[in-house]
Amino acid sequence: MTVSALRLAPFLLAAALAATGCQPASDGTPPADAGTGPAGATRISGAGASFVYPLMSRWSADYNAATGHQVNYQSIGSSGGIAQVKQGTVDFGSSDKPLSAAELAEAGLGQFPSAIGGVVPVVNLQGLAPGELRLTGPLLADIFLGKVRAWDDPALVALNPGVALPASPISVVHRSDGSGTSFNFTNYLSKVSADWKAQVGEGTSVAWPLGVGGKGNEGVASYVQQIDGSIGYVELAYALQNAMPYASMQNADGRFVEPGAESFAAAARTADWTSASEFDLVITNAPGPDAWPIAATNFILVPKAADPARTRATLDFFRWAFASGTEQASELHYVPLPPELVAQVEAYWASGFGYE
Amino acid sequence: MNAIPASAALQAAPAAPPRPGRDRRDARADRWFRRVLAATVAVVLLALASAALSMLWGGREALQSQGLGFFLSADWNPVENRYGALAPIAGTLATAFVAMALAVPLSFGIAVFLTEVAPRWVRGPVGSAIELLAAIPSIIYGMWGLFVLVPVMTAHVTPWLNAHLGTLPGVGLLFRGPPLGIGVLTAGLVLAIMVVPFITAVMREVFLTVPARLKESAHALGATRWEVCRDVVLPYTRSAVIGGIFLGLGRALGETMAVAFVVGNSVRLTPSLLEPGTTIAALIANDFGEATQTYRSALLLLGFVLFAVTFVVLALARLMLARLARREGA
Numbered sequence: 001m002t003v004s005a006l007r008l009a010p011f012l013l014a015a016a017l018a019a020t021g022c023q024p025a026s027d028g029t030p031p032a033d034a035g036t037g038p039a040g041a042t043r044i045s046g047a048g049a050s051f052v053y054p055l056m057s058r059w060s061a062d063y064n065a066a067t068g069h070q071v072n073y074q075s076i077g078s079s080g081g082i083a084q085v086k087q088g089t090v091d092f093g094s095s096d097k098p099l100s101a102a103e104l105a106e107a108g109l110g111q112f113p114s115a116i117g118g119v120v121p122v123v124n125l126q127g128l129a130p131g132e133l134r135l136t137g138p139l140l141a142d143i144f145l146g147k148v149r150a151w152d153d154p155a156l157v158a159l160n161p162g163v164a165l166p167a168s169p170i171s172v173v174h175r176s177d178g179s180g181t182s183f184n185f186t187n188y189l190s191k192v193s194a195d196w197k198a199q200v201g202e203g204t205s206v207a208w209p210l211g212v213g214g215k216g217n218e219g220v221a222s223y224v225q226q227i228d229g230s231i232g233y234v235e236l237a238y239a240l241q242n243a244m245p246y247a248s249m250q251n252a253d254g255r256f257v258e259p260g261a262e263s264f265a266a267a268a269r270t271a272d273w274t275s276a277s278e279f280d281l282v283i284t285n286a287p288g289p290d291a292w293p294i295a296a297t298n299f300i301l302v303p304k305a306a307d308p309a310r311t312r313a314t315l316d317f318f319r320w321a322f323a324s325g326t327e328q329a330s331e332l333h334y335v336p337l338p339p340e341l342v343a344q345v346e347a348y349w350a351s352g353f354g355y356e
Numbered sequence: 357m358n359a360i361p362a363s364a365a366l367q368a369a370p371a372a373p374p375r376p377g378r379d380r381r382d383a384r385a386d387r388w389f390r391r392v393l394a395a396t397v398a399v400v401l402l403a404l405a406s407a408a409l410s411m412l413w414g415g416r417e418a419l420q421s422q423g424l425g426f427f428l429s430a431d432w433n434p435v436e437n438r439y440g441a442l443a444p445i446a447g448t449l450a451t452a453f454v455a456m457a458l459a460v461p462l463s464f465g466i467a468v469f470l471t472e473v474a475p476r477w478v479r480g481p482v483g484s485a486i487e488l489l490a491a492i493p494s495i496i497y498g499m500w501g502l503f504v505l506v507p508v509m510t511a512h513v514t515p516w517l518n519a520h521l522g523t524l525p526g527v528g529l530l531f532r533g534p535p536l537g538i539g540v541l542t543a544g545l546v547l548a549i550m551v552v553p554f555i556t557a558v559m560r561e562v563f564l565t566v567p568a569r570l571k572e573s574a575h576a577l578g579a580t581r582w583e584v585c586r587d588v589v590l591p592y593t594r595s596a597v598i599g600g601i602f603l604g605l606g607r608a609l610g611e612t613m614a615v616a617f618v619v620g621n622s623v624r625l626t627p628s629l630l631e632p633g634t635t636i637a638a639l640i641a642n643d644f645g646e647a648t649q650t651y652r653s654a655l656l657l658l659g660f661v662l663f664a665v666t667f668v669v670l671a672l673a674r675l676m677l678a679r680l681a682r683r684e685g686a
Contacts, residue, residue: 079647079648169534178434178643178645200435201435205646207431207623226537227510
């Protein structure tokens with residue numbers, strides 16, 4: 001090679017690399033136009049709460065198999081989802097905490113529920129069967145406030161006469177990262193305990209009075225399993241998968257219920273959806289004899305002023321999910337929306353988005 | 357008559373003609389080489405400055421709303437937007453201190469063993485094994501800490517410390533805590549293990565540079581192995597050893613995932629090593645995803661604080677090394 005060719009070589013190499021790097025955007029990023037794939041199949045993207053990520057994954061795989069359309073969901077957390085859908089970089093966002101009607105109007109978004117889940121207190125006590133331990137809302141708040149410090153506290157003993165509670169201290173485990181699970185849990189405690197509301201309040205991240213923080217539902221589950229005499233809160237799926245003894249809770253009607261698909265569905269049914277504008281309702285402490293007190297809803301946010309073709313594609317996906325995705329939801333320990341709520345959501349689509 | 361041909365001959369046979377093209381090309385190449393090197397340095401400095409300034413810029417909202425209370429108050433309340441970062445700052449310093457207190461003697465022992473005591477066939481494999489510790493990803497350390505170390509601490513170490521050292525006056529405050537294996541002490545322990553390979557590698561390299569003549573003279577005068585280490589090897593290598601220690605300290609200050617698994621993640625200020633705590637890096641890693649507005653600004657400011665703390669520590673290291681060098685007359 002001549003000297004000048006040697007000198008040119010690095011520049012040529014760099015130019016070649018740059019040329020190969022300039023590919024059109026891959027599936028991971030939302031396309032600028034109404035993304036159409038092969039043979040008119042649409043491509044939509046969503047982002048938000050990690051709570052529904054397993055469900056969204058399953059729904060999008062089955063939707064693709066059934067219709068050929070693609071749905072991509074990124075689990076980046078509720079606030080990330082809200083931020084991205086406000087900016088218009090995704091077609092729908094998902095959040096465990098509902099936005100108020102005022103916020104929705106300001107951001108030009110529509111909101112509707114997608115799936116129901118629940119938060120379950122789990123304990124680590126020797127020889128306790130799932131559901132054997134009974135707790136009330138105020139007592140749970142006192143435990144997490146540090147007012148009730150030992151398992152043989154009179155309040156706990158009075159509530160559980162048949163259970164042999166040890167004299168050991170209670171170790172509290174909470175979430176270290178911000179999460180919708182924490183939001184629903186602290187929202188419930190704020191509703192049932194004035195002390196909790198005054199001292200701590202509700203939010204995805206709060207100043208916990210005591211206890212250790214685990215990262216994610218998995219972190220809390222592993223801490224509770226390791227520490228004797230500990231109590232924590234996780235989504236139902238984690239409690240069932242790890243076979244951890246959970247507590248029964250006293251609901252707003254005064255009855256003790258165990259967590260599960262039936263009690264979550266009961267909470268979703270009896271919650272007052274019709275009077276909630278834009279579905280702005282947190283269904284903790286729901287009325288009804290069978291309702292689980294710490295049920296949680298996941299909300300989908302869709303921009304109202306986006307490209308009509310993409311809005312149609314997004315709402316098509318959710319219509320399919322509500323109609324044909326209920327089995328998958330139950331398999332993954334989520335509760336599909338009750339039929340009355342689905343009807344209400346579809347009426348909302350018609351009025352808010354002009355979607356049939 | 358003869359002069360003319362001589363001068364003509366002189367004129368006709370001048371010195372070898374200069375090759376101006378080649379020289380000029382060489383000078384140009386040199387200039388470009390210098391410019392490219394300067395550019396690489398500039399890129400690195402630019403990246404450093406932009407990282408620090410962007411964090412400070414992102415944190416200006418928190419600084420304006422919290423003021424100096426950000427650095428002095430221990431009240432971290434995201435619900436009411438009050439951010440006092442004393443707890444994570446103290447936790448970072450505490451875990452780093454515990455890690456160094458455990459890692460430095462351990463590394464020193466390993467380095468001395470490998471250079472002075474061990475038979476020659478042991479040095480290679482053991483040295484490689486120590487260096488392998490540095491290659492393990494930090495999240496693996498976190499998992500190992502959570503699933504292996506924490507049960508051991510919970511079952512044996514923490515109750516023992518609580519019972520025997522927790523009752524002492526004064527020092528006992530450090531060792532009084534719940535019977536959990538999760539806390540500042542466990543995090544310091546995991547960090548110590550992560551930091552040992554770095555310090556050991558530096559110490560080992562530098563111990564090998566001590567001239568054999570010095571050590572042999574000391575041995576000939578009747579010094580024991582320990583006396584040779586303390587009075588010949590260490591003074592000779594002091595600056596490099598301190599440099600190695602501060603390298604390890606820099607890693608211990610910034611370690612994120614391994615600490616987040618075992619430190620307990622409780623944003624409260626406690627004097628006890630056995631209580632859960634938090635560090636700056638762990639707090640940011642936990643909360644950055646869901647943080648909005650003021651909270652995110654507070655976390656960015658916290659990142660800048662970590663930057664500043666690391667910078668101060670490294671500056672102290674340089675100062676100490678400079679003073680030592682001056683004292684040694686270098």
